[in-house]
Amino acid sequence: MKEVAELLKAKGLKVTPQRIAIFHMLCNTVEHPSAETIYKSLQETHPTMSLATVYKTLDALKKAELVQELNVGEDSFRYDAKVHSHPHLICLSCNHVYDLHTDLLQDLREKVAQDTDFELFSEKIYFYGICPECQKK
Numbered sequence: 001m002k003e004v005a006e007l008l009k010a011k012g013l014k015v016t017p018q019r020i021a022i023f024h025m026l027c028n029t030v031e032h033p034s035a036e037t038i039y040k041s042l043q044e045t046h047p048t049m050s051l052a053t054v055y056k057t058l059d060a061l062k063k064a065e066l067v068q069e070l071n072v073g074e075d076s077f078r079y080d081a082k083v084h085s086h087p088h089l090i091c092l093s094c095n096h097v098y099d100l101h102t103d104l105l106q107d108l109r110e111k112v113a114q115d116t117d118f119e120l121f122s123e124k125i126y127f128y129g130i131c132p133e134c135q136k137k
């Protein structure tokens, strides 16, 4: 928790219990939760925190580049404390969002730069499908 407060401070953000709680949660999950999911999961420990506060806090964390927002389609946003560019897999059945661990991205970047003469800064890559768990159902 202390580290989380330090990270907030380093980015010039005022350290509030809400910011610590939300950022701490995002740093300790691989689930890519939505604002609603974050709100629900913190209700027990932070019963006075409103959904509006969760949105406002996510906005501040996003602007400070401590979290990234993933647009997973149909105005649905998910949050990730891993801010470096990395590909995601999205299950269209359970809506889980997974990190894709691959070393193919470096090759892809080089190929795209070569083929287009673009000076590339970033990319957003999403794969959509049905996860192994949902295929069993």
Ligand code: ZN
Pocket (backbone or CB within 6 Å): 091, 092, 093, 094, 095, 096, 130, 131, 132, 133, 134
């Ligand atoms: Zn699934």
Ligand code: MN
Pocket (backbone or CB within 6 Å): 032, 080, 082, 086, 088, 098, 099
């Ligand atoms: Mn991710």
